[in-house]
Amino acid sequence: MTSWLDATLVLLILTSLWLLGSSRLQACIRAVAFQGLLVGLIPLLSKWPEISLRLGGVAVLSMAIKAIVLPAMLRRAVREANVLNEVQPLIGFTTSLLLGIALWGLAMHIAGRLPVQTLNVSAILVPVAIFTVLCGLLLIVSRNTAVMQVIGYLGLENGIYVFGWAFAIEEPLLVEMGVLLDVFVAVFVMGITMHHLSREFDTIETDELSSLKD
């Protein structure tokens, strides 16, 4: 299954770049939903064929949350709060993509310094996880709409999941804790949906949330 796993990981890199490069909100929601699906596949592929009930259950559950529930909530939030279908980045898409490639180098560098060999998994799993985390962080800081920040946060979370499922699955309950991060996402989305952000600012841009600064 290693080749399948590697293929999934490569797809994961591509979805991260897709997120960085797309200018449409709907496309970004699709990308992050697809990413959630891939992330759910990784533990199944990397442990194949010894899939315990727990592993399978957690994987399926998280795929359901990340690929179906949260994206649906996001779409609804976008619809109800009348968010423009544009990403409105602080830095351009080309720059974002170039930065993304630089982040891949950084992720390889970090992973190279960690003793990954002992872990007995695909060689690119750790760098891909770190790369996904870094791309999520980049999205959060470089996009100024609340919805895009939530999408960036989902990306960050997906990276953490990849890591957790590959290594920390033996630890009871540790991976399941990751689901609690989705609570944050749900809270964010609810914050947007409940019109607070759009009603009081007439727009969901967090850029306009800038009366508090020094």
Place this chain on the structure above:
Amino acid sequence: MLWFLVAVPATAALLAFALPWNWGRRLLLVACAACHVGLTAAAVIQRPEPVLNGWIDLDDASLLFLIITSIVFLIASFYTVGYLAREGHRMPTKPGEDAPFVNFPEAVFTGCLLLFLAAMTLVVVSHHWGLMWVAVEATTLVSAPLIYFHRYPRSLEATWKYLVICSVGIALALLGNFFLAVAARTYETSFHLAVADLEHHARQLDPLWLKAAFLLLLVGYGTKMGLAPMHTWLPDAHSEAPTMVSALLSGVLLNCAFLAILRGHALLVKAGLGDFSRELLVLFGLASMTVAAVFIIRQMDYKRLLAYSSVEHMGVLALGVGIGGVAGYGSMLHAVNHSAAKAMLFLAAGNTLAYFHTKSANDVRGVFRVLPVTGILWIVGLLAITGSPPFGTFLSEFAVLKGMVDNNRMLVAVFYLIALATAFVAISATVLPIVFGNAVKDSDHVTADGNSQPFAPIHLLYPPAEPLWSIVPPMLLGIITLIHGLYVPQELSDFLHRAAIATGAE
């Protein structure tokens, strides 16, 4: 016994959500806080047995932070009762805000306040990395509605920032927990992430993964603790939250996150990697102190001023632990003193805000004349927070300095003193005019015939200036920090030393 510490406030919170009467709810809040203090006192007298395989335990460090949490919460709850009675039933309009704002329903507010206490208690008593992480996340979620109590755009902005920045920090802390799990499993055996288990096997953990884990935990929980450069949520949240929430955030929540970092530090020390974690703590400590000192200068919003001062003091805490030795002890003492002094200042600031209806330090003058007790509280708080004798902060900051000199870290000591001195001058420069200045508007309002017409907006006329609930709680806090400055009993000193040792000071 330990279960009760968490269960009592959690149950009370559910009750608070359900109760239909506001007064019953306020009574419940105080009763629950008093009960929590009682349980804590019982735990001091007889140390309870660990529960849940030792995942929930009370060591000296836990106990120290539990005492701080419990007492500050009780004192703040008295203030809350008065505050809600004043703010709860009317819809105040803030000058400078466009629209009148409504408050969050009081049931939700009180309920979240109690859940906040439960979550913070869980943070300090948990001795399992996963459990602690869950508790820290819970503190973030339940404190967000507290910050957004006054529903208006600025507080919404502060809440959004708080949630986004802290949730990223918490996500990184989870990654740190995963790294810990990897560090524990790279060798043949695999251990649970219980703090005691890991510390027991510390030498067998993979050092590289462990270092990476600590870095992530430091950045993650450091976000929550308000260490620079991850502190950016802190001034906004503290300045926009209702004042006793600011006091709790600053006096208690930051400490809880600090304890989480201390657990990581203790683990690295046990694993023989103490130098790595110490250097990082010194680095972040100095960065926080420097950033805070810069932003304190000419900070014209007095609640933001206090918030930046919290960043500075979190820097002192991290620095003290990073230096180790007697500075580690100083750090523990400083945690106590800072909590008391900062909570007191925030409550005094709340009184000032309620009277003058502005947070701009330029528009508030002569507090001493109109609110004499609050004026005295400001001055006492100013002396306490800037580390002047005879207050406890002087002793604790001095202990940290002594640790630096003992360890021959002269350069660090120089930076430390410069930052402290800058903060001292800058905070005084803002606070002294607030307290003693002439009521500025007097001269502006001289009428044509030369009679001076004192500036008296309508809101200055009605409420009794200083009800007891608004001055006794901060006074109690002031007395706590004063006592620590005059006399630290031997038992307390021994206890703080033990707490410092439990968290990695040698």
